[in-house]
Amino acid sequence: MNEAELRRLAESIRGTVAGLRRAGLREILRAEPRPAAPPAHQPGKPGRSQAALAAETEHPSAERFSTETGTSPVEQEEKAERLLAVRNELGDCRRCRLHETRTHLVFGEGDPAARLVFVGEGPGADEDRQGRPFVGRAGRLLDKMIQSIGLERGQVYICNVVKCRPPGNRTPAPEEIEPCSPFLTKQLEVIQPKVICTLGACATQTLLQTRKFISELRSGVRLWRGIPVVPTYHPAYLLRNPAKKADVWKDLLRVLQILEG
Ligand code: URA
Numbered sequence: 001m002n003e004a005e006l007r008r009l010a011e012s013i014r015g016t017v018a019g020l021r022r023a024g025l026r027e028i029l030r031a032e033p034r035p036a037a038p039p040a041h042q043p044g045k046p047g048r049s050q051a052a053l054a055a056e057t058e059h060p061s062a063e064r065f066s067t068e069t070g071t072s073p074v075e076q077e078e079k080a081e082r083l084l085a086v087r088n089e090l091g092d093c094r095r096c097r098l099h100e101t102r103t104h105l106v107f108g109e110g111d112p113a114a115r116l117v118f119v120g121e122g123p124g125a126d127e128d129r130q131g132r133p134f135v136g137r138a139g140r141l142l143d144k145m146i147q148s149i150g151l152e153r154g155q156v157y158i159c160n161v162v163k164c165r166p167p168g169n170r171t172p173a174p175e176e177i178e179p180c181s182p183f184l185t186k187q188l189e190v191i192q193p194k195v196i197c198t199l200g201a202c203a204t205q206t207l208l209q210t211r212k213f214i215s216e217l218r219s220g221v222r223l224w225r226g227i228p229v230v231p232t233y234h235p236a237y238l239l240r241n242p243a244k245k246a247d248v249w250k251d252l253l254r255v256l257q258i259l260e261g
Contacts, residue, residue, distance in 0.1 A: 071113040079112035082190045086183060090163065095179035098164035098172075104131030108159025108187060115194040115259055116151065118142065119184065120160045121202040121234065122172050128165035133158045134235075141235040142199070145248065149256045157191055159184065161206045171202055181206055188224070195258040196227055197251070200234030218251055221258070230255050 071079070087107050093099055106123040109132055118134075126136030134142045143153055162172040162180045172180075184206075188196065198204040201214040207224050208217065208231075217231045232251035233244050 076111075076113045079190050083108075083112050083187065086186045086190065089186075090183055093163065093180075096164075096176045098162060098166060098176050101167050102164040103128045105163050106131055106133050106160060106165075107163055108133055108157060110153070110157035111155055112157070112191060114155065114157040114191055116155075116255065117157045117159070117188060117191055117193040117196050118146075118199055119196060119203040119207060120158070120199045122160050122162040123165040124169050124236075125165065133160055137239060138235040141238060145235065145252060148249070149252050149259075157187075157193070159187055161203050177202075177206055188227070193227060195255055196224060196229045197255050198229055198231045200237060203234075204229075204231040218247070221254060228258050230258070 090105065090107065093105060099105075102123075104123075104127075106127045110117075120134060120138075120142075123133065124136050124138070126139070127133055133139070142158070146153055146156055161184055162176055163183065164180075166172050166176065196207065198207055204214055204217050205211060207229060208222050210217070214231055214233065218233070222229045222231070230251055232248050233241075238244055238248060
């Protein structure tokens with residue numbers, strides 16, 4: 001496993017643990033496999049996760065925890081594995097010209113079973129340097145937005161429409177969005193959040209397949225494959241237009257209502 005894969009794995013474990021803590025995790029049980037436990041993977045048979053094996057072999061008195069998502073730790077780990085498979089499929093992506101200028105591909109991070117996913121436009125300079133989404137100034141504002149609805153960053157999932165930085169932070173071009181957006185679709189299909197919050201016009205228009213303005217779209221809740229989408233302004237836009245914070249707060253309340261509904 002290389003450094004980037006290890007970092008992604010660590011991030012997914014952090015998300016998993018955050019989910020378990022929310023569910024009241026008091027201790028992590030180390031399952032002792034029984035001597036006759038079957039191997040994790042037999043040639044010709046589909047591989048089974050270590051967590052699935054551990055669940056089968058754990059001590060009978062072991063307590064089981066489920067997260068507030070209603071997702072069991074085994075399901076949560078399966079989602080993490082499926083997300084890793086999507087990441088591996090993306091590989092050292094050269095599907096569009098953005099690969100020529102990127103430092104790191106920024107896949108996304110957070111709880112693989114998150115009930116809330118934020119979708120941004122594309123990595124900026126800080127994200128390109130670190131290989132993580134929303135870690136610059138706009139990211140710090142996004143963190144505050146997340147906290148304002150009583151959540152922590154590790155409890156949600158954060159990703160972008162395009163995974164590589166458009167030079168000069170320009171809006172991604174259609175020929176860059178087109179090969180990348182299937183991976184966003186796959187991420188959302190794995191996570192199956194209760195609500196998606198799109199940040200800005202690019203994410204909103206890409207997900208909802210529309211050219212309408214964000215000011216028009218943010219007044220209501222739309223659906224993406226049956227999942228409610230709450231469009232709001234991009235945090236970078238909010239930094240330039242702080243007067244729009246009241247509107248974003250209304251949008252976040254709508255997100256909260258859906259989460260609690
Ligand atoms: N802006 C985005 O749209 N995404 C990031 O990850 C950072 C800034």
